[in-house]
Amino acid sequence: MSTENGRKENGRERIGVYVCHCGTNIAGVVDVKEVARWSKEQLGHRGVVIARDDKFMCSSLGQELIEHDIKKEGLTRVVVAACSPHLHEKTFRTACSRAGLNPYLCELTSIREQVSWVTSDKKVATEKSKAMISGAVERVRYHEPLDPLKVPINESTLIVGGGIAGIQSALEIANAGHPVYIVEREPSIGGHMAQFDKTFPTLDCAACILTPRMSEVGTHPNIHMLTWSEVEQVDGYVGNFTVTIRQKARYINTDDCTGCGICVEKCPKKVIDSEFEVGIGYRKAVYTPFAQAVPKYPVIDDENCIYFEKGTCKACEKFCPTNAIDFEQEDELITLEVGNIVLATGFDLFDARRIPQYGYGRLANVFTSLEFERMANAAGPTEGAIVMRDGHTVPESVGIVHCVGSRDRNYNNYCSSICCMQSLKFAHLVSERTGAQVYNFYIDIRTPGKDFDEFYQRVLEEETLFVRGKVAEVTDATRLPGEEGKLIVQVEDTLAGKQRRIPVDMVILSAGLEPRRDADDVARQFGISCSSAGWFTEKHPKLDPVATMTEGVFIAGCVSGPKDIPASVAQGSAAAARVVSYIEQGELSLEPVRASIEEAMCSGCRICNDLCPYNAIDFDEQLMVSEINSALCQGCGTCVAACPAGAISGTGFSDAQVLAQIEGLLMLNLEEPAVMAEPV
Amino acid sequence: MENGFEPVMIGFTCNWCSYRAADLAGTSRVKYPPNVRLIRLMCSGRLDPTFVLKALSAGADGVMITGCHPGECHYLEQNYKAMRRVMLLKRTIAQMGIEPERVKLVWASAAEGIHLAHEITNFVDEIKALGPLDWPTAPRRRALEEIEQLEVEEVPA
Amino acid sequence: MTENGKPKFAMYWAASCGGCEIAVLNIHEAILDVDANFEIVFWPVAMDAKYKDVEAMEDGEIFLTLFNGGIRNAENEHLAHLMRQKSQLLIAFGSCATEGCIPGLANLSTSEQIFETVYQGPSTENDDSVRPQYMTQMPEGIIEIPIFCPTLRTLQDVVDVDYYIPGCPPESHQIAAVIGLVISVLNGEAELPPKGSTIGVGDSTVCDECPRERDVKRIKQFTRIQELEQIDPDLCLLEQGILCMGPATASGCDSRCPIAGAPCIGCYGPPVGVLDQGARMMTALASVIDSRDPEEIETILDGIVDPAGSFYKFSMAHSLLKAARPSENGR
C-alpha cells in the first residue's frame, strides 16, 4: 500500500510524528517517550523519519519544532499526537503552512481526550496511544494537498420575519451601509411585540418603544420591505443565495395609496380578527392590522371581501380618493440575490385547546395570555378594559395559570422562560385596573433577568396570592356553595399539602411558546436543522448562538428557543454583526472538505440524487451523469458512501484514508507489508 | 466472558456529535475501557459498510457506529441513512456467521460524554461475552497486554 | 515460440461450468484469428492433451493462458500453479476465476453441508449414503481423487495473476477485443495494459449501458420479479422495487439482462476500484430506502429474502469476508 500513488517524494513519504506531553495531562498517564521511540522504530518502514516528544506542542516552541523539521528534514507529512482536533487542528495546520507544507497534510490524533484523560492504566494508555498514532500515520499518507474554496459575498442581506429581532438586525446592517430586504408574512412588521400592552419588568408600553423602530425601518434608504410576502424558494450558498419571494396580492396599489384609511372606514364587512386580535376583536375585510402599522397600506382579505364572495360591493373602490384599489392584482414572484440570510421568524403560542381540562374554547371566561395582552392594550378591542367574555362585566377574581403547555411531558418539556414574568405582569395589571383578587398558580417562579425578581417582590406586595401546584382542571361544574356562576380552579396546593377548589370569575392561561407550526418546512427550505422540539439549532449553543450549520444562514430571536425582548434584540444585533463581518471580508474561504464525481465512472444510476439535503447534486440529462456543486456541498460524505459505482470521492475523508486508518489502528502495518491490502 | 480476552474494536464517530461527546468524556475525566479505537468521520452518513467489513475482516472483534440522535443530524437527516445501512449490513453479516451484535449503532449528542462512555463500556463487555472474532482473513493481531477490568467512574475535572 | 513460429495458447477450466469455453467459441470468425496467430497446446474441453505434456514444457513456454474456474480442490490448485509456471501471461478468465462466481456461493456452507446436499440430497438416490473416498484400494492399485478444499478460492488467492477478465461468461465481443489486443501487441502495434488490470470491461457500471428511464430513487418495498403483476418495460427496475445489481456491477455486458427485462445479478463483478461489491450495493440500497421508522425499514428489508446471496451472488469468494465462518449451529 505504500507505492500506489505518485505524490510521494522518491517513492516514499517522510513523516514526522510529534507526541505532546500537555504538561502532565498526557505525560502523566502515557509514556510519551516510549510512544515516540516506538513510532520511530516500528513505523520507520511506513515512512516515519522523525518522532519527537515535547512538553507543549501547541506552544510557539512546539510549533517551531515542526516548522524546523519540515524545512530541514523535508517532511512531507506531519502527525501530531496531542489534544482534540477541535482544539488545535488549526494551530498545527497553520504551523505547517508557515513552513511551506500544505496544511491539509497534517493529521492530529487526540491522545489526551481519548486516552490519557479516560484511561487510568499507564501501560494500556501507552499501547492505545501507539495504535492511534499508527492509525494516524497510515491515514496521513493518503492526505492530499488541498486549498480552501473561496466564494465572493453579495452585499445584500435577506431578513425573514419583521418582529423585533428582525427589525433590530435590519437596522444594524442597514446603518452599516448595506442593503437589506426584510420579508414579513403579515401586512405589517412588528410581530408579537406589537400585540403586547406593557413590557416586563419596566412596564413601559410596547407600542411606544416599538413604533419608532418600525417607522425607522419603513423610511430607511437601505431597507426594502416586502410585507404580506413569504419566501417561496432558496437556492445557492453563502455569499450567493438566490431567493424567490411570493408577494401576496394586496389588491391595493401601494404607489397610489396614501394610507388615509377611508376604504377601511367604508368597508361594510366586519370579520373576526383571528390574527392580530387573536380572535377577540373585529376588523374589516380591508384592513391594516393596527393603527401604527408599517407600511401604512391596507390589505384586502379576499376570503372575506364581499366583492370576492358575491362579485359586487366595491365600496372601497368607490370611495378611494386616489383610485388605489385594484381588484385585478395578483400574487407577484420576486427574485432576490443576497449574500446572507437572517431567520427571525419567531414563535407560535401554544394552543391551549390541546389541554381541554383547562377549558379554553369551552368555558367563555378562560383566556389565553395573548388574548389578555390584546384586552389590556389600550388599542385593543376593549380599549384596555379588563372584562369578561360578555364584554362588560369586570372580574372580581382572576386566576392566572402558569406553565400551560410548558414543563409538561405531555406537551413540551422545556420552560418557555417568559411566562413567569408575563404572568406577574398580568397579575399587576389586573389588580391595578380592576382591584380583583388575583391568584397565580405556579410550579416554580423563575425571575433570573435584570430587575425581574424586584418586580416579583413588588407583585407579592400587591397582595396577589400565589398557589404552588399544577392545576388539575378548570371547571364550571359547581359543587360547593359560592361556586355558582364561577370558574373553579382545582389545584393541589403543594405547600399546604392539600387539594383546593378556588372559584374565580376569569382564568388566564399563560400559554407557552412553541416553534412556528411550519418550522420544519422553513428549516428544510433554508437547509438548517431543528432540535427534536422544533427550535432551530445553533452552530454552537454557547459560543455561536446566532449562526447555523449552514454558512450564511443566521438565526435571531425566538426561532432558536423562547426568549424575552432584550434577548431577542441582542440576538438581532449579534446576527447583524456576523453578517456585516462577512460582507466586509468581501470573500469567504470554506473548508475544502467536499465531494466530487468522476464523470467517466458515473453510470447515472441516480442513487445519489436524492441524498443531499443541500441539493448540491444535480443530474445532467444530456450527459446522463450526476454532478456536485462543490460550493453547496457541506462535506458530510453521505453520497460518497452511497455511490454504488465508487464514482464519488470525498476530499479529507477518502476511502483510502479511512481504510488505511483502520489498518493502522489494527496495527496491521507492523506485520509484513505483504498482508497490507491495497486500499482503493 | 473468557478471562484475559481484550477485544480490539473500531468506532466511527460523527465530527459534530459523538466525536465531541468523546472529547467531553475526556474533559470530564470519565474512565472507560481502551479497547475501542475511534475514527472521525464528518457524519455517520459517511459510514460505508465497506469500512465495517474491512475492520471485521482485518481483525477487529466489533465495530461501533455513532451519530447524532435521529432528527438532530448536523446534516439534517444523514444519520437515518447510516441507520438503514447498519440494519441491512447486520442482516448480511448474520448470514456470514458473524453475530450481528458485533456491530452496534449508538446515538450520542455532543453533550452526552458520559452516555457515550457508558455505551462503550457496555459494548466492550458485550464483545467480551461473545469472545474473539478472529476472522480467518485477518492477519495475526498483536493483542493488548492483559489489563484489569475498568469501571466507568466520574472524577471531578 | 513453436516451430511454426506461433506463440502458444492454453485454456484450462477449474471449478466452473464450462460456459466460458462456449463463450470463447462463441466469438465467431475471430476464433480463426486465434488459430491463425496461436498454436493451441492445451485446452481440455476442445482438444486432447495430457497434464504431463504441459509439465514437460519449459517454464513460460506458453505465451497466453486463459484460466477459468475457481480453486475448489487440490487438482485445481495444482493446475493453477502449473499453468502459472508455464505461462508468460496468466489471465483469470470469467467470473469463477476472478471472483468465485456461483461456486463461490458454496462458501456460505461447510464441506460437510455441501456433501450432504450433493450425495444425500433429495435429488440423489444414494440409499446406503456412499461418500467418495479420497483413496480407494482397487485390485489395480490405489485410486486417488483430489482433496476437496474447505472453501473456494479465486485464482489470485492461489497464484500471481496478470490480468482479469470478469463475466459469467465474459461477453464474446469483449473476448474478441482482448484477443485482438493481444495479437496487436504481438505484432508490436500496441502496449499491454499495466499488470493486474481488469480488461474487457467498461469503466462504469451496468446502468451506464442500460437504456431504461430512471429518476431519483425512493424505495418503499422490494419485490422479487416473479411476484410482480407486470413490469414497466421502460422504467429502471430498481425503481420498480426489483433488486437489480446493475448500479454496483462493472459495465461491459451491454446491460443484457436489464434490456431483456431481468434484473442484473452482478456477474461482471465490482466496478474497477471497488473493494467489495456487496457492500457497495448494500450502502446504495439502504441509502434510498424511503423510511425513517426502524420498524417500517425492517419490513421493507424483509423484501430482500437472501441479502448475502443477492449481494454476493458472484463476488462472495472475492469479498472482504470471502466466506462464512463455520458455526456450531450447523454451518
Add this chain to the structure above:
Amino acid sequence: MKTLFYPGCSMQRSARPYLDSLYAIQEDLDLELEEVEDWNCCGATEYMSISRLPAFSLIGRNLALAQQQVNGDASLLAACSACYLNLAKTDHYMLEDTVLGQDINTALEAGGLHYDPGSIEVRHLLDVIMNDIGMDRIAELVTHPLSGLRVAAYYGCMIVRPDLDQRWDDPEYPSGLESLMSTLGAEAIDFPLKTHCCGGHMTQISPPTAFELIRRLVHGAAQYEADVLVTVCPMCQLNLDAYQVEMNKHFRTDYEIPILFVTQLMGLAFGKDPEELGLGREFIDSGPALEKIGVETSDESGEPRKKRKKEEGLPMPPMVGGVR
C-alpha cells in the same frame, strides 16, 4: 365480525339491560359476540389491591381461556369498564413484568392453562364502536335520530385511565362518547365531570361519601340541563341510578336524572323496541326524557324546556374539530 366476548357478572345481573341492548344491536353493528367459555370473575375493583398475584391469576385465567378458545391471536371484547380494565391491566403487566408473567402462568398451570402476554388484545366496546365500526357506519344505521335529547356523556374512571400506552381517547378529557351521541342525533352536552368518580364501592363502605360523589355528578348533569346521563359502565350506572333516590333522601334534593347505557340509546336510534333494550328497568324512570324523542315507555310528560341563553360580547375562539 366474530368477536370473543367477556360479559362479566354485572351484565348478567344488575346491568342486564346493558347486555340485552348490546345483544339487540350486535347484528346491526355486525358483531358476532362469542362468549368466553367457563369465564370467571374479573376480580372487580378491590381484589387487586388486596392480594396482587391471586387477583392477577384470577384474571389471567380468563385471558388463558380466551387464547385457548381462539387458539391464537385475537381481540377480546369487554363492555364492563371494570372487566375491561382488569383484563387489559393483567395483559399489560404480564408483558411489562416478565417475572409476574411467569408467576401467573405457574399459577395457571395448576389448571393446565397458559397465557402468552400480548397474544390477546383487550378492547372496550366503546373503543370498538369508535375506531373499528366508525361513526360513518353508525350514521347509516340511525333510523330514529335522538333529536332534541340532551345527553351527558359519562365515562367514569376506568376506561381511559390509567393510560396503558394503548390510548384510544384522551385520558384527561375523552370525547368519543360525545361524538357517538351526536351521530345518534342527540345533543351531547360538554359535561365537565365526565371522568369524575361515581363512588365505586363506597356505596358499601361509606354511603355518605358515595352519596356526595353521586350528588356531584347528578347535580352537574342537572346543571347542564341534561335529559339523560349515558354511561358505558355497569357500576357507574348502578351507583348513579340505584342510589340516586337514597342520595336525594340524604341531601333532601329531588334530582331525577335517568341513567342509561350507551347501547340502549344506540338501540333506540336504530329503531329497536324499548322492551328489548331493557328500558323501563331503571330505577329513575327514563320515560319522561325519552318522550322528547317520541319513545313511549310511560304516560308522564316532561315539561317544555327553556333554551340556554347564548353568550354575547367577545367572540369565543373557534374550536378546531370540536373539543378533543
